[in-house]
Amino acid sequence: MPDALVIIDVQKDYFPGGRMEVVNSEEAAEMAKSLLYAFRRKNKIIVHIRHISTKEDAAFFLPGTTGVEIHESVFPLNGEKIITKHFPNSFRDTGLEDFLHEKGIKKIVFCGMMSHMCIDATVRAAFDKGFACIVADDACATRNLSYGGIDVPGRYVHAAYMAALGAAYANVISSSEIIQQIGT
Numbered sequence: 001m002p003d004a005l006v007i008i009d010v011q012k013d014y015f016p017g018g019r020m021e022v023v024n025s026e027e028a029a030e031m032a033k034s035l036l037y038a039f040r041r042k043n044k045i046i047v048h049i050r051h052i053s054t055k056e057d058a059a060f061f062l063p064g065t066t067g068v069e070i071h072e073s074v075f076p077l078n079g080e081k082i083i084t085k086h087f088p089n090s091f092r093d094t095g096l097e098d099f100l101h102e103k104g105i106k107k108i109v110f111c112g113m114m115s116h117m118c119i120d121a122t123v124r125a126a127f128d129k130g131f132a133c134i135v136a137d138d139a140c141a142t143r144n145l146s147y148g149g150i151d152v153p154g155r156y157v158h159a160a161y162m163a164a165l166g167a168a169y170a171n172v173i174s175s176s177e178i179i180q181q182i183g184t
Contacts, residue, residue, distance in 0.1 A: 002134055002182060003105045004045035007032055008090055008112030008122055010074045011050060013067030014141070019060035020067075022113055022141045023154030029073040031139035031175040032111045036074050038179045045103050047081045048074070049090045051118065088121040097129060107132040109178055110170070111139035115161045123170050133170035136178055137162045 010029055013019045039046050052068050053061040061068050076082055083094050091097050100108070108131050110123050119140050123133050142161070144154045166172035 002044070002107045002109045002178065004047060004100065004103070004107075005035055005039040005109045005111070006047045006049060006090070006096075006122070007036065007074050008049045008110065008118050009051045009114070010048075010071045010112050011061065011067065012069050012071055013060040013065075014113045015071060018067050019062075019065075020143070022143050023158075024141045025113065028111070028113065028139050028141035029071055031136060033073045035109065035111055035136055035139055035175050035178060038182055039109075040077070042182050044182070045081075045100075045105060046076075047083060047096065047099065048076045049096070049112070049118075049122075050082060050084050052084055052086060054086045088118045089125045090118065090122040091125045091129065100131070105131070107134065109134045109136060111136040111175075113141050115140045115142035115158045116145065117142075120161050120165065123165055127169040133165075134178060135162065135165055135170045135172045136175045137172050139175050 010032055014022045015025045048070055050070055051061045052063055081099060083096050085094050108126060123135055126133050142154050142158045145152045145157050162172045
């Protein structure tokens with residue numbers, strides 16, 4: 001049974017009208033919301049990760065903009081931990097690892113945005129730090145990408161990253177399966 005839920009970068013810039021809209025952001029946020037409510041009902045540890053860019057040439061998650069705000073679908077309640085990060089890996093230069101160890105967390109459910117960037121970097125780091133990892137595949141979203149003249153639709157980018165994480169780093173399953181594991 002998972003000990004904690006870590007919601008990564010479900011922020012307004014990733015939604016329609018934002019500076020870096022991702023594919024299926026609204027659908028993924030609804031699934032993240034269902035996980036959030038299930039974890040709240042069980043009084044489990046919840047961590048909200050928020051990215052604020054510190055790079056001079058950043059195009060999104062700019063300090064002082066509404067785009068950095070956590071989306072209302074998963075807005076934190078008083079007492080829920082909020083960690084601000086400046087890199088894709090949510091553990092890098094943050095207090096996330098210390099907080100999880102303080103709370104005795106061993107098994108983490110991850111969800112959020114973007115599958116190919118911050119989800120991937122954070123889950124791999126968590127695995128390397130000895131945490132058991134679960135990724136809620138339907139509560140994650142990503143972008144369409146292009147490389148070497150090949151356009152890759154977001155759903156394929158997402159599938160490739162979920163397959164890679166599921167091969168060694170995490171148990172990649174649906175939100176409903178996770179909710180079933182923790183009970184209602």
